[in-house]
Amino acid sequence: MLPAHPPAADNVPRTTGLVYDVRMKFHASQDPEDSHPEDPRRIWRIFEALTRAGCVNRCLRIDAREATAEDILLFHDRDHHDAITNSASLSPLQLEKLADQYDSIYLCPESAFCARLSCGGLIELCTAVVQDRVRNGFAVIRPPGHHAERVGPMGFCLYNNVAIAVRHAQHHLGVGRVLVVDWDVHHGNGIQEAFFESPDVLYVSLHRYEGGEFYPSSPVAACDVVGADRGTGRTVNIAWPCAGMGDRDYLHAFEAIIMPMAREFAPELVIVACGFDAALGDTIGECNVTPAGYAHMTYLLKSLAGGRLVMALEGGYSLDATAESALACVEVLLNTNMDAPAPGPQPASANGVPSLPVLPPLTPSLACLETVAL
Ligand code: 6DK
Numbered sequence: 001m002l003p004a005h006p007p008a009a010d011n012v013p014r015t016t017g018l019v020y021d022v023r024m025k026f027h028a029s030q031d032p033e034d035s036h037p038e039d040p041r042r043i044w045r046i047f048e049a050l051t052r053a054g055c056v057n058r059c060l061r062i063d064a065r066e067a068t069a070e071d072i073l074l075f076h077d078r079d080h081h082d083a084i085t086n087s088a089s090l091s092p093l094q095l096e097k098l099a100d101q102y103d104s105i106y107l108c109p110e111s112a113f114c115a116r117l118s119c120g121g122l123i124e125l126c127t128a129v130v131q132d133r134v135r136n137g138f139a140v141i142r143p144p145g146h147h148a149e150r151v152g153p154m155g156f157c158l159y160n161n162v163a164i165a166v167r168h169a170q171h172h173l174g175v176g177r178v179l180v181v182d183w184d185v186h187h188g189n190g191i192q193e194a195f196f197e198s199p200d201v202l203y204v205s206l207h208r209y210e211g212g213e214f215y216p217s218s219p220v221a222a223c224d225v226v227g228a229d230r231g232t233g234r235t236v237n238i239a240w241p242c243a244g245m246g247d248r249d250y251l252h253a254f255e256a257i258i259m260p261m262a263r264e265f266a267p268e269l270v271i272v273a274c275g276f277d278a279a280l281g282d283t284i285g286e287c288n289v290t291p292a293g294y295a296h297m298t299y300l301l302k303s304l305a306g307g308r309l310v311m312a313l314e315g316g317y318s319l320d321a322t323a324e325s326a327l328a329c330v331e332v333l334l335n336t337n338m339d340a341p342a343p344g345p346q347p348a349s350a351n352g353v354p355s356l357p358v359l360p361p362l363t364p365s366l367a368c369l370e371t372v373a374l
């Protein structure tokens with residue numbers, strides 16, 4: 001168990017940790033006809049924005065390492081691990097055939113290496129935060145992870161970076177309760193699967209659901225799915241009924257649902273599955289969250305777990321919006337933007353759906369979330 005408020009080591013600058021390894025760009029779609037939205041430039045553009053704003057110099061760089069088989073087997077089964085590992089030596093045609101066995105996956109010879117770096121980079125950042133070498137941190141990693149299931153890759157995700165990092169923190173670093181907030185616009189079915197029966201992981205996802213029509217188009221993303229056995233009540237699906245949600249909707253969910261539950265849960269570590277595809281301008285997510293909205297959510301989460309907050313990139317397909325949103329989050333992590341303003345006026349919600357009504361201040365009944373959102 002970690003102390004709630006660790007004493008700051010005298011001679012160690014407890015700054016923000018940053019994971020970025022340019023080699024993660026080698027995972028790339030081989031289809032010359034079609035540009036894929038999970039584009040290698042995503043991480044480069046984030047790093048460029050952080051550099052220009054002077055953030056990289058103020059962060060402590062944490063080196064990514066390749067996750068080991070032991071790390072990956074903390075969540076995935078052996079067949080999944082081996083299939084990705086062995087993909088490195090396949091021909092282009094064999095790679096295409098393998099990728100086609102899965103839902104929304106592309107593979108190239110370097111994909112397995114990049115997936116190991118992505119996962120190992122997040123493990124290293126979590127370790128640095130838990131060991132108080134840095135106060136908090138941001139992992140600019142790809143491929144993303146939150147859809148990857150125990151038995152196979154899915155939805156642009158090869159290994160489930162966040163699920164593996166949580167297990168690593170609990171099994172090897174003495175961490176007890178972990179809060180995972182997944183604000184990628186898609187439901188993180190893989191993270192939910194990993195901790196569905198775990199009392200020590202509170203998984204909260206905000207995502208477009210639309211009666212199960214929006215990707216990953218599964219009923220497990222519904223708001224009445226709440227975990228099982230000893231994990232009952234530790235899965236919270238804030239399932240939006242339509243596109244067009246913006247800062248007011250997200251911040252209302254934070255104030256009314258997520259922060260009260262999180263305070264009750266008292267996590268020792270907070271990890272954000274940090275997709276920026278709900279950002280204004282993202283044509284896959286079709287929502288309206290602004291950089292100020294992301295900054296504000298980051299600011300709220302910093303108040304938990306003695307500030308031990310780790311953010312792990314997931315999706316986000318507008319190169320501009322993703323870079324600006326990530327920068328806004330890192331500025332809050334670095335404390336430069338402590339006065340993150342309450343988001344101002346924003347475009348009206350789509351489809352004529354009014355913004356959320358005020359909820360009572362106590363933890364609401366989970367089964368009524370979609371009713372509330374409507
Ligand atoms: N495919 C993610 O953002 C991944 O959650 C989302 C995966 C969506 C798959 C379905 C889909 C397209 C769309 C446009 C062009 C090609 C393929 F895991 C994350 F990366 F975080 O929309």
Ligand code: ZN
Nearest residue numbers: 184185186315
């Ligand atoms: Zn997504």
